[in-house]
Amino acid sequence: AQSVTQPDIHITVSEGASLELRCNYSYGATPYLFWYVQSPGQGLQLLLKYFSGDTLVQGIKGFEAEFKRSQSSFNLRKPSVHWSDAAEYFCAVAPDYKLSFGAGTTVTVRA
């Protein structure tokens, strides 16, 4: 069965600093890969997705992610964090219509 691991439960980053969130997946083939963000009281919002092709994917809000097949990883990055980026971030994989999520990483942004 596929699984998604987000090793960092909580990350604190200073405003303006860079951010990297880790995601590793376990699956027999390369599934579709996604990053979602969840702000308090809000639904999950898709940041970016990878299906095939260029392994560096650009998303909304200045986020990007890099797919590394050899490491089964799909890490999310942002060069300069804004206070509004404080939220919970979920990595997800989908071999088909069924999304399988990691446990999430909570990001706190300090001034």
Added chain:
Amino acid sequence: GAGVSQTPSNKVTEKGKYVELRCDPISGHTALYWYRQSLGQGPEFLIYFQGTGAADDSGLPNDRFFAVRPEGSVSTLKIQRTERGDSAVYLCASSLTGLANNEQFFGPGTRLTVL
């Protein structure tokens, strides 16, 4: 345009009671999904509808859980004889089709608390 809406936003009930949670998907989306998110966890798949039929209900934890989508639009998740372990946020999502490369749009969720 309108996104996915869910009602109620919060539901508090007593152990043993019956509850219904409603989802209004984006108009024109044929695929609808229910997920459950427990505290400190990512969402877990419950059921997938393609049109009016449940194409995959493998995530429903037991037979106390049931969902319908009679007209291929609004869906209702029904939980009988609720237990304290059912307390969670129930998320609904819809997508244009059921293909994996179609973005799933999520509603804000219904927070269910079973006392």
